[in-house]
Amino acid sequence: MGSRGAQSSPPPQGIYVPVPTFFAKEGSANYDPISPPLDLDAQTEHSLFLVRGGIKGLVILGSTGEAIFVRNQERHELIKSQRKALDDAGYKDRPIIAGTASQNIEDTVELIKDSQAAGAEYAMVLGPGYFAPATSQVGLQKWFEAVADRSPIPVLIYHYPGVTNNLYIAPSTFEKLAQHPNIVGTKLSHGIIDDQTLIAASPRIDHDHFYVFTGLGQNLLPVLTIGGVAAIDGLAGCFPRLVVRLFRTYMDSSAKGTSKKDIDEMRDLQFRICEGEKLVAAWGVVGMKEAIARVWGIGSRTGGRLPLAGGFQDGEKEWAKWETVFAGLKELEEKFKAEGKEG
Known part of the structure; x- marks a missing residue:
């Protein structure tokens, strides 16, 4: 886009998944225990599993995608391969949102430009948290505006205090940033429901052009009720139809008039x-890879790059804590698939 041009459009409303980056399993070709290569076959298998389950688009190389462990050349290869896989399978309408996690404006813009060249339609830009305690709201505003001015594709602000040294972006700062024509939304990966409300329901934000996504599926229903549009959610990476079903039930019931039965469901x-x-809250990407591999047989339970390599520290014992819940969720996911309403 560059500079302050015409208003960019936000991504389509719906459930998005911050996909894990799949790395090669032990014993595979060119395996390196320190830095295993990408497993693009597993990546594609997972991507198609998601879009067939009703997922609106993919966030590639966010926090769950271990962006900080992936080299720039690999970023390009990963995004390009998944854009091609979606297109070849008839899902050209499912956008790719590319994450960036750089502290430097120029480096961030370079990553965005390369992501666009690889096939990404949007950029999700993580806040610069290295100097979080000394960072002013004015400084944050100018940093994001500088990135958005230079970005060739629309930008979403990624607010995740858990990985940015507890960086705080105030609702009033979001109100200012939402006025930028190339900033089209935010992913809020925190549970501060009053701040989420002050952004998603603010009368000082044009909500047709600035979308609020929760980064926490556990907040999806409350965030929808306060004006958020949907979720960019980790659990949906394992159970897409489950999360999509909640989103669609809310949207359908809102359109026709919400009944008590709808609310109960x-x-x-x-x-x-x-x-x-x-x-997801306890184990992050390690837990997601474990769950996706154990429940659906996609990817490797231990396929990661240091320091996250190895999966659960006490594999079977740890999984035993979650097995009953995840077996029940798989049963529900398969029930929804059989109904054929998603995908």
């Missing part, structure tokens, strides 16, 4: 999602 779905999200 949505509460039940949210409860089940919250049960599964406890694994």
Whole structure:
């Protein structure tokens, strides 16, 4: 886009998945225990599993994608391969949002430009948290505006205090950033419901052009009720139809008039999602790779780059804590698949 041009459009509303980056299994060709190569076959298998389950688009190389462990050349190869896989399978309408996790404006813009060249339609830009305690709201505003001015594709602000040294981006700062024509939304990966409300329901934000996504599926129903558009959610990487079902039930019931039956169904779905999200909260990407491999046989339970290599520290004992919940969620996912309403 460059500079302050015409208003960019946000990504389509729906459930997105911050996909794990799959690395080669032990014993595979060119395996390196320190830095195993990408496993693009597993990546593609997972991507198609998601879009067939109703996922609107993919976030590649976010926090769950271990972006900080992936080299720039690999980033390009990863994004390009998944854009091609989606296109070849008839899913040209499912956008790819590329994550960036650089502290430097010029480096961030370079990553965005390369991501666009590889096939990404949007950029999700992590806040610069290295000097979080000394960073002012004005400084943050100018940093994001400088990135958005230079970005050739629309930008979403990624607010995840857990990986940015507890960097705080105030609702008032979001109100200012939402006025930038090339900033089209945010992913809020925190549970501060009052701040989420002050952004998603703010009368000082044009919500047709600035979308609020929760980064926490466990917050999906409450965030929808306050004006958020959907979720970019980790658990949906294992149970896409489950999370999509809650989103679609909310949207359908809102359109026709919400009944008590709808509310009961949505509460039940949210409860089940919250049960599964406890694994994501406890183990992050390590837990997601374990779950996806154990439940669906996609990828490797231990396929990661140091220091995350090795999966659960006490594999079977740890999985035993989650097995009953995840077996129940798999049963629900397969029930929804059989109904054929998603995908």
